[in-house]
Amino acid sequence: AGTPGPFAVDCFNGRQSTCLWEKGTTSWFLSHFHYDHYIGLKKSFCKGKIYCTKITAKLVHHILGVPLERIGILLLNQPVAVQGVKVTAVEANHCPGACMFLFEPAGERPTLHTGDCRLTPSQVRDKMMPVLSKVRSQARLILDTTYCNRKYAHFPTKEEAAEAIARVISAEVASNPRVLVLVGSYTIGKELVFFKIAQALGRKVYIGANKRRVLKCLDLPAELRALATANDMETNVHAVPLGYVRSQQRMESILKHYKNKYSAVVAVCPTGWSLGSSDNGAARSSSISNNNSFISCKRKGKVVTYSVPYSEHSSYEELRFFVDWLQPVQVTPFVKLQDQEAFA
Template identity: 30%
Template sequence: MNGHILRGTNIAVDFWKIQGRCEHLIHFLTHLHGDHIVGLTSSWQQAIYCSEFTSELLRSKYGLPESLVRICPLNQSIIVPVSDSKSFTVTAYDADHCPGAVMFYFQGDFGNIFYTGDFRSSSQLLTSCVNVIDQIDTLYLDNTFCSAKCIFPSRDDCLMRMIEIIRQHAQHEVVIGVRKLGKEILLAKLGVALDETICVSSTCYQISQLLFTTNVFTTIALCDKTFRIRTVPMHLISGKFMDKLNLARQTVAIIPSAIYTGLDCQPFSRCENIFVVPYSDHSNYLELFEFVSTLRPNKVLPIVRHFRGPFGACLSDREDMTCFQSVLSTDRSVQKIQHKYNSGEHRVHSFNHDSKTGNIEFCSQNEGLAQSSDHLDCYHLTVCSLSEHMTTNHL
């Protein structure tokens, strides 16, 4: 389970399995990966708070009416009304996980709650969260890889490994296993570095057009020509699948995922034509520890419960948050949020339910593009005006 009704609140994050009447719940969506939207359909009738990029996908891909979408701009606190006399504030932070993914910081009479959703921690992400250090009562943490066994390389290192594999198999076709959302920038960097066109799904192509412009993507619908490198749904890659492909032409597969990290067995270890590269959009164990020790919350709760990994592996040990006990801030007295706002430390924006996007820039993920624009330039990716604040390592 990847969604929760936050303890002591009426706030539901990535939680859509509602039975009976639930008008009292206020719903937030961290991102649009399938395991975070189970139960969310086009017939949904309640308001959803999310990032602007996610709101675009909710409307265009899932058919939700614009009147139900409430946009949370990055790094700005907005007031969420509960009743005529009661409200709380929420601030969204870039989660550096997939396009549109955000973390939420809630402040109200229930205290201060930080909900990471899925995220990949980094020094830049920690810098963006500097205002919440020593302020968090309860931290809901992405515990996907919360195990000392789960150590894997940076995404840049994994990109270089993928480039190396493909260059070593210059006479082979290459299939790359991906999911519906995510890996768009990874694939673009790969295509540019190899100077090859990559055939991607129509969904990937459409999402990438919202993020950047590049000439290294195509789809079957746009071109009759076959290309050496193409993406396939990750779940299709297996020994039998590769045997079938190799009957026609020599083919290798790359799975850019850390999903098998920390398991007692390593799938595909005997398959010479399948390469698992631990590219991850989740934080590894060391990054999680750095994140918690920097923010110093009072309490940490795991987001993923009843943990089952690949092949039914029991991963319940990753729900154990006692590994962070030594870095928790147990002696902090909770500051009243109205004191903070009266001192002018935050910009607070009242949320107008009847307004559209106003002056908020579309897809303004991360204000740190200036720091990463050199990376975009070297890969010849031109960021669209609608996403001019997107960072190159966002996936």
């Protein structure tokens, strides 16, 4: 009793028992296309229907091969009835296609499952409050608590972070034109970082075949699509998996591969964790709006690595603000995989 329905959210491997609300469900919800959320989902899926946004649906179909008839597309802010329960997908401000799910079973408490989310005050005000205000002080909340720790008090907005790192990289390239810029990103998410850098330099960004397949599913605006190239010799800005810019050895071997063209590597590592690497994250980020003080830099050999807190998860203050506003009757932290490197 009291559960919002026979539904499962981001639970395809049968192991994350906290998000499985009833065994034997036929309605499966996927908040976004990050591996730690769709783990276990395969093209042979035949246990019912998967509900998600249009972008996530394209990824599930084109990348995983799940047949379209297994997928139900939810439009943001437009309630639908699933097995008699009213369900609304709400913007999550995480990666492209990400949404939260609001379940409103008749005669029972509503439940908001945030999936992964970035609760920036302006996003909450413009995209979330209009839909969620009716469940204030009534809802159960299942919350993405990735950075629910005082040492992650503030993050710059995604736009502030991307613009700041683009300025820093422009200065690096101006001082050494023979530099190769490697920008880390996930399978999806953090695209704004390499696009802003490419725009600031007036160049294209090289994107490998796997990431290009994913970008095709994201409904990007034409001016961003035009910045991408499949030719690695056309530009010194390369999008690479996040793991590459965390590995000195990997970056040195990439530089060796291009040794006739480039003499050094400038790497960009966009992650919320960079603020937490020192204990005064809150103090350092207090001057965010004025300068680039939240960007940190490490030099080793021919590689310079910049870390920027480009976060697709909420800061501690953003989580507090949202919970204070929503006044949920209960908060359940959303439990994910143990391995923090797998968080996306």
